[in-house]
Amino acid sequence: MRKIFALVCVAIALCTYTSCKSKNNDPKPGIETPAKSQLGTASTTDYIITLYADTPLLFTGYNRLYVKVQDATGAVSSTANVSIHPLMEMSTMSHSTPYEQVSYDAATGLYSGAAVFIMPTADDDAWKMEVTVNGQKVAIPVTVGTFPTKVISISMGSDNTTYIVSLLRPATWKVGMNDVEFTVHKITDMMNFPALDNLTIEMTPEMPSMGHGSPNNISPVSTGKGHYKGKVNYTMTGDWRLHLKVSDASGTVLLQDAFIDILF
Known part of the structure; x- marks a missing residue:
């Protein structure tokens, strides 16, 4: 396991400097504005869960993330127990990345957190954001590109x-x-x-x-x-x-x- 972990660390470092066969070989950095960009949505028995970011694309490095929780009628919830967990599914294993757990922000009406993606999406590897609301979990696929400069x-x-x-x-x-x-x-x-x-x-x-x-x-x-x-x-x-x-x-x-x- 230690050898596998060492190899993964090397792969992560290399993917930081290259596209790692990214589906977004030359992404253009978005301009961050107060308007959030929707990344995806999923539903559980009781909730509609929508994931947002400051830009239409996520990039390697630090990304602010936001979650909106609505009940079955569409009413926005501010009292739910919400958590996130980023996960990359690779062909032979899975790994996470540094992230900051979400908390409710009354100013935006969203649950706010962040993830520091350590490698981009690749042809055979995919990121997803697991979001759990009051014990009900969904997985929202997200695409991560390589930022044009080393951030x-x-x-x-x-x-x-x-x-x-x-x-x-x-x-x-x-x-x-x-x-x-x-x-x-x-x-x-x-x-x-x-x-x-x-x-x-x-x-x-x-x-x-x-x-x-x-x-x-x-x-x-x-x-x-x-x-x-x-x-x-x-x-x-x-x-x-x-x-x-x-x-x-x-x-x-x-x-x-x-x-x-x-x-x-």
């Missing part, structure tokens, strides 16, 4: 643990100071990807094509539940690389040079 970093740490660093994509970037946010998870097995808090992240922006960085950046700090927030200063449009040095609470460097690529 997720999957790499082996100095402690031989595989870490997943993912950028939360904003609707737009701008020249000047921008809020920036990441999540950090580790792989313990093929179904468990715990979020990590209390790490130290040193962020160094670089513009590779121009050979310079930028001043006045604020490295991300832990805000809980595996999230880290900081600020990045883009002095011009173009290609940017955010170098991330990640250390644990004792100061041991876990990742020397994880990185995320930005283009705007």
Whole structure:
């Protein structure tokens, strides 16, 4: 089992950089707007369950997800016990991915959560979102494409643990100071990807094509539940690389040079 798990980790890392024979070989990133995009719907004996996202397509990396629950009459429920579980069915095995459990958001009338997809949909492998409402489960198929730039970093740490660093994509970037946010998870097995808090992240922006960085950046700090927030200063449009040095609470460097690529 340990050998199989190691091979899966290698495959996940490779699929992050390639389409992995994705059905969406060159997906175009959607523009995130307040209007949610419906990904699919399914029904149980008592409920109609609809899955939404910020964009029409899901991508490798961090994706916000939303669930609407309606009873048989179509009335929207705000008191149901709702949970999600992303699952990829492969030809020889199944695995999950890091995700954030949903909770009800009164502002939208939806149950809000997220998933960090670690590989795209492939010809023989398919993602689905299992949604359970008051004990009644449905499975909604979803398609995951490869984002045009590297918004997720999957790499082996100095402690031989595989870490997943993912950028939360904003609707737009701008020249000047921008809020920036990441999540950090580790792989313990093929179904468990715990979020990590209390790490130290040193962020160094670089513009590779121009050979310079930028001043006045604020490295991300832990805000809980595996999230880290900081600020990045883009002095011009173009290609940017955010170098991330990640250390644990004792100061041991876990990742020397994880990185995320930005283009705007």
